[in-house]
Amino acid sequence: MMLHLMKKDLREHAGSWLILLLLQSALLGAHSYQATQFADDHSRLLILPRVELLFLPILSHLLGHQLFTVELRTRTILFLEGLPVSRAQAYVGKLLLGLLVGVGFMATAYGWLIYFTHLVQPVDLRLALDVAARAGAVALLILSVGLLAAVLGRFRIPLYLALLVAAGLYANGGGEPTELGPFALLIRGFGTTTDQLPLTSLFGTLAAAMVATIVSGIILTMREGSVAILLGERMRHSEKVGVAAVLLSIAAMAALLAEHRPKEPFRFKEDGVVSRRGLHSSVSIQSRTLSSTTSRQLLERSTGLLELLAERLDIDQLPPLFLAGDPGRDPGTFERATLNKKDGVLIRAALDAEHRAPADLLVFAATELLDRHTRGRARLEALGWLREAYPFWLAEPDATLAWRRAIYAADRGFGPKDLDRWHQVEESLGRPIARGLAWSLLQTIAERSGPAAVDRLAKVTLGAPVSPWLWRSLAMNRAGNDGLLVREAQLNLDQLELAWQEAIQRERSAQQAILATIPKLDGEVRVEAPTSLSRRIHYQLALEPAPPEARFFLLWKPLYVLNDPLDEASLERSSFEVAATKGTLSRSFSAGSNLFVAFAMVVPALGCEVRFGAQRWVLP
Amino acid sequence: MSWVLLKKELRVQRPFVLLLALLIGFGVVDGLVLAYPDELTAWAILGDLDEAGSEAASMVTFFVAFAMGSGLLWREREERTLEFLDGLPVSRGQIFASKLVAAMVVLAVMPLGDGLMAVARAASSTHSLRPTIPWGLIASGMALRLAMIWVVLCLAVALSFLGRFAWIGLSTCFFSFNLLLRFEPAATLFDPLQLTAPKFRYGRWDWPTSALAWQLSLSLALVVLSAFLFARAGDRLWRHSHNPASPRASFWLATASVLIGIAAMAYVGFGDSKRPTVSYAEVPTQVGETLHYQMKYPSTLGGRAERVLAGAEGVHRQVMSTLAFTDSTTITVNAGRSRGGTAGTAMGNTIIVDLSTSTRTETLLAVLGHETVHVYAERLAKGRNRGNTFAGLFNEGLATWVEFERFRGPIHRAQSRLFSAAMWDRRDVVLSDLLGVGDIGVKVDHGVIYPLGELFIDALIRRHGRSAPGKILAALGRDDAPTDLEPMEAWREAFHHAGFDLDGVAAEFTRDLEGRRRNERKALQSLPRLFTEVSERDGTYLVAVVPSEPQDYWVQCRFRATSDTPPSEYTTVDLLNADTCTIRWTRLPGRSFWYQVGIVDLRTRQALWDPWVEVNVD
Incomplete structure (x- = not known):
């Protein structure tokens, strides 16, 4: 009787099968034609996954619709009650028929493609079996999920959405969707090699297909099929919205949980690692080229500075610091890697060179640690100068050179009045000069109000524990430097300006001779419009006196429509000889685009690269 | 339009509004509570209105608008409440207008929410380089998203007369549109997602005026057609689609339309009889x-x-x-x-x-x-x-x-x-x-x-x-x-x-x-550096290159439509005995295109390319 019912279903939907066969043939034909027209290196067997992924979902949906949905929704399924066959037999027959028809369709496609591929490349039995196993497993899964969806009636769309959400969460959690079950079968080595059959994916896919089929069977037979009939009814509007809301909430919560899932803490796994844990800090150094004695010396100095920083700022525990040796880097260039928030800070540097004079590296590291400690609050513009200067000040740098840089900044018109627009200061002067300026301000405060005032300033801004709450962050952003200075250093901005000017004059007199050797740097950029679409950049440099055999850089970067501080590492640099004071940038830009342009040059007297002529353009 | 009907429609859509509110709520929690809003970078300000989130957000908006539009009229028929409405002293035209306005009001919650979030983000993260709220950009983003919603809603309402085959109709439109794009790239003007794809020039949002004009015109036509069908002939179509006694007829109808689509595309793609054809004998x-x-x-x-x-x-x-x-x-x-x-x-x-x-x-x-x-x-x-x-x-x-x-x-x-x-x-x-x-x-x-x-x-x-x-x-x-x-x-x-x-x-x-x-x-230093100028003349983009014939090398230009165009779809032009590379705009139909120039060594055929340059066009 079961066979009889299957034959009846087969006959009843024969017209539909024919149409589907036509559709499949059209798809195969189009792909095959394309393969003959655009000869490339891809195996023709790769057409099978494309057809499978496009055609099978449609087929399984229609099969489910015809075999189950219509009968359940219109309740003609109750007609089966009157037949001399058990409900289970009738439903299992329908399920089997659905799977058989689907597999039959895929077998047709498979047969054609094996033949079609055989015309241009050898297809041995092993490859044919490999492809059959992969494609067959995927086909069974898609069909069984399609049939399950049909049985789930009004909850089929939520099922599809839930699968999508699950895939999204899998990808969000670091998983690679192409490595997942059916996708791995259709992607990894499909049709090209037999060495890579992913058995785990194969069995996983088959198991998933079996589970879907069993669940369908259970729903269809549970309480004599009334569950399936109930599910088959149409979903109300509010039900749809409710299901969507539940799915969205689950997705959002799961994403949140995945983000906060505890992970194994970072640690160096390579050879050549030395570590030290202090009272408030911990430092690990990894280098294959440094001797262990040198590594330990560097470790001592690092821990020394970090312990001092933590004590002055009253920080109980600084995030861990990891220093990795990278001999290929230029000295003075540091790269911060991205670690999980709680793992600390990893910095790569040319430790072979840095260990002799590690001050810059340690200041950089301390700054990054403060960023992490303050959850990024130290990067806010109003605190930028303190973030830049305090670790530097603590490291007790060469005061003469630092004052020289501050004098240079003062000559360019920058001073204490610019503390609340620190992003612009850094962009105009470059980071080393800006740091010199910031250091000089701290030094002035220390001279006027005592070193304790400097520590207090830093402690309330960089050392205070940061609340994760919204109100706190907003409050911090609104705090200007004037009030902060009055409160912690008993100086307002005007008083600081006066004191700083005096100190600058004093230092200027002391360093007059060397200051005279610093060339006057000026640069001008002109935008030309050769056509209505293109813009060209002409530059002109004015140096007095022009240093012989020096080089200068034109720094530039296309900008987004909204402004932000520049990432120094992302700036494009075109290098020129100083003798060529005029020229044209060999790049064309689009009219109306945003562009940053600046000049830069290493000035030996200042011991760093100096930036000038910085400008943000909306190219006219 | 009847106010009572409008109020009734808005009441019906309350669950939908709640769902949208939930979506916006997630955004608020994620962007303003769990993160520090004053640390946000410029890229995060416009959020879903801009590039960072526009594609995904546009797709969500598209499907939400389509889901609502396709059920707007059909559900009344499906739940047999249309007969009740017909018994009231209101015309079909009034019912149609009320439903459309209510749907638009509800869907507008999405761009409005995005806009308000953008204002909040911008206001809380100002600094000296970005001291003000970019009102113009935010308003443009919202307006274009609203336009997209309107276009999709009109399309959904028109397709809703296919009843439960509305989604099949949408997928047929989608596949046909993609096939059409291969033969007529200018058809991209009818892509609703183009409306929200952000392009900025001169510090402003560059509006896709051509696409907007075409799509709004089309949506107007669809609204008129839908209103006519709803008032006159739509019931007959629905009857065909809905009658459970004739599912096979409906299925055949849908299948036939798909087959016709495939046949039409096959004809367009493979059967262009105007082109001369040449066939060669098979080579063994x-x-x-x-x-x-x-x-x-x-x-x-x-x-x-x-x-x-x-x-x-x-x-x-x-x-x-x-x-x-x-x-x-x-x-x-x-x-x-x-x-x-x-x-x-x-x-x-x-x-x-x-x-x-x-x-x-x-x-x-x-x-x-x-x-x-x-x-x-x-x-x-x-x-x-x-x-x-x-x-x-x-x-x-x-x-x-x-x-x-x-x-x-x-x-x-x-x-x-x-x-x-x-x-x-x-x-x-x-x-x-x-x-x-x-x-x-x-x-x-x-x-x-x-x-x-x-x-x-x-x-x-x-x-x-x-x-x-x-x-x-x-x-x-x-x-x-x-x-x-x-x-x-x-x-x-x-x-x-x-x-x-x-x-x-x-x-x-x-x-x-x-x-x-x-x-x-x-x-x-002896390697030639190439200077370029781009212009447009009579629908052709011209890239003039200087020097065009450097010693020991020849110059090539390459074009692509977007930054993610696969290399197999680049158009490469050799600059031989000319100083300008040209390409028709129909090959690069978007509101911007990319080009790059490079030198190829005459002896070894090795190439050295300059970085790609994006050109915004009108």
Whole structure:
């Protein structure tokens, strides 16, 4: 009787099968034609996954619709009650028929493609079996999920959405969707090699297909099929919205949980690692080229500075610091890697060179640690100068050179009045000069109000524990430097300006001779419009006196429509000889685009690269 | 329009409003509560209104609007409440207008929410470089999203007369539209997602005025049609679609429409009878074999193939000895057309060598040697030597290194290394581009992995010996290799397992490049720098290049529609006896296009490309 019912279903939907066969043939034909027209290196067997992924979902949906949905929704399924066959037999027959028809369709496609591929490349039995196993497993899964969806009636769309959400969460959690079950079968080595059959994916896919089929069977037979009939009814509007809301909430919560899932803490796994844990800090150094004695010396100095920083700022525990040796880097260039928030800070540097004079590296590291400690609050513009200067000040740098840089900044018109627009200061002067300026301000405060005032300033801004709450962050952003200075250093901005000017004059007199050797740097950029679409950049440099055999850089970067501080590492640099004071940038830009342009040059007297002529353009 | 009806419609849509409120709520929690809003970067300000989230957000908006529009009229019919409405003293026109307005009001919650979020983000993250709220940008983003919602809503309402086949109708429209785009790129003007794709010029949002005009006109036509159908003939259509007694008729209707669509596209695609057709006789295929190769080739290239076969075993021996591999599996060689304009490709155990690219046997043998390295590398690593830019750098570098070492004259290696130094000197490529997972082709050229990879492998071999690449590949493919690592970490682990240090090799590589930059200054400065100007005339984009005929090189231009256009779809133009590359705008129909220029060495055919440049157009 079961066979009889299957034959009846087969006959009843024969017209539909024919149409589907036509559709499949059209798809195969189009792909095959394309393969003959655009000869490339891809195996023709790769057409099978494309057809499978496009055609099978449609087929399984229609099969489910015809075999189950219509009968359940219109309740003609109750007609089966009157037949001399058990409900289970009738439903299992329908399920089997659905799977058989689907597999039959895929077998047709498979047969054609094996033949079609055989015309241009050898297809041995092993490859044919490999492809059959992969494609067959995927086909069974898609069909069984399609049939399950049909049985789930009004909850089929939520099922599809839930699968999508699950895939999204899998990808969000670091998983690679192409490595997942059916996708791995259709992607990894499909049709090209037999060495890579992913058995785990194969069995996983088959198991998933079996589970879907069993669940369908259970729903269809549970309480004599009334569950399936109930599910088959149409979903109300509010039900749809409710299901969507539940799915969205689950997705959002799961994403949140995945983000906060505890992970194994970072640690160096390579050879050549030395570590030290202090009272408030911990430092690990990894280098294959440094001797262990040198590594330990560097470790001592690092821990020394970090312990001092933590004590002055009253920080109980600084995030861990990891220093990795990278001999290929230029000295003075540091790269911060991205670690999980709680793992600390990893910095790569040319430790072979840095260990002799590690001050810059340690200041950089301390700054990054403060960023992490303050959850990024130290990067806010109003605190930028303190973030830049305090670790530097603590490291007790060469005061003469630092004052020289501050004098240079003062000559360019920058001073204490610019503390609340620190992003612009850094962009105009470059980071080393800006740091010199910031250091000089701290030094002035220390001279006027005592070193304790400097520590207090830093402690309330960089050392205070940061609340994760919204109100706190907003409050911090609104705090200007004037009030902060009055409160912690008993100086307002005007008083600081006066004191700083005096100190600058004093230092200027002391360093007059060397200051005279610093060339006057000026640069001008002109935008030309050769056509209505293109813009060209002409530059002109004015140096007095022009240093012989020096080089200068034109720094530039296309900008987004909204402004932000520049990432120094992302700036494009075109290098020129100083003798060529005029020229044209060999790049064309689009009219109306945003562009940053600046000049830069290493000035030996200042011991760093100096930036000038910085400008943000909306190219006219 | 009746106010009572409008209120009733809004009441009905309350669950939908709640759902949208939930979506917005997630955004508020994620962007303003869990994160510090004053630390937000410029890229995050516009949020879903802008590039960072626009594509996903536009898709969500599209489907939400379509879901609501397709059920707007149909649900009344489905739940048989339309008959009740017909009994009220309101016209069908009033019902239609009320429903449309209510749907638009509800859907407008999405862009309004996004706009308010953008204002909150901008206000809380101002600084001296961005002191004000970008009201104009936010308003433009909201307005364009509203326009998109309107267009999708009109389309959904029109398709809702197909009843439950509305979604099939949408998918048919989608596939047909995509096929149409292949033959008529200007049809992109009808893509609703184009309305919300952000383009900025002169500090403002560049409105897609043409697309907006066309789509609003179309939506107006759809509204008129829908209103007419709803008032007059729609019931008949619904009856066909809804009658459970005739599901087969409805199914046939839908299937027939799909078949008609496929047939129409097939005709457009394959049956353009106006074009002259030329057909050639089939060329018989021949097979030649050596100990390690089985080659299939067309008989018209038999002479070249035989010469290649004669030298093939020598190639195999040289590859084996250079890399200290041992393997005797037969490799299948197809003399077909290779991918992306290359002379050869390897996949699995098969190599494609395009014999038509050269008449010189040495060149073809070099290609065979290059691809043979790929086959053995993949076999050693058991296929795990893929997955990111660094994998490309290593694989192509290894193959190129062997090619230069064994099969090419010194001139090829010298030119390749000069171009590498030039890229390094100009900062077109930095180390993180090569060691990261990014796509270097988006910035400059996928081909940079050949010359730079060759230098990387050279650094590896200098540091650890000739067997080093093989050891690393074997470490990747060993049975107990960890399989849950990110691609770059897997490489690092393989280096470590083989007893080498990836960072040390990278350092050697950068030192080499720095040295070349210093020592080859004169040669680098002698490389021609290309200046370009772009203009538009009569629907053609013109890229004028100076110098157009540099000594020892020829100039090429390449065009692409978007930054993620695959290389196989780039249009390449040789600048021969001309100073301008041209391309019709219909090939690049968007509101911006990309071009790049490069020089190709006359002797070695190696290319050095400038970075891509985007051009905004009206």
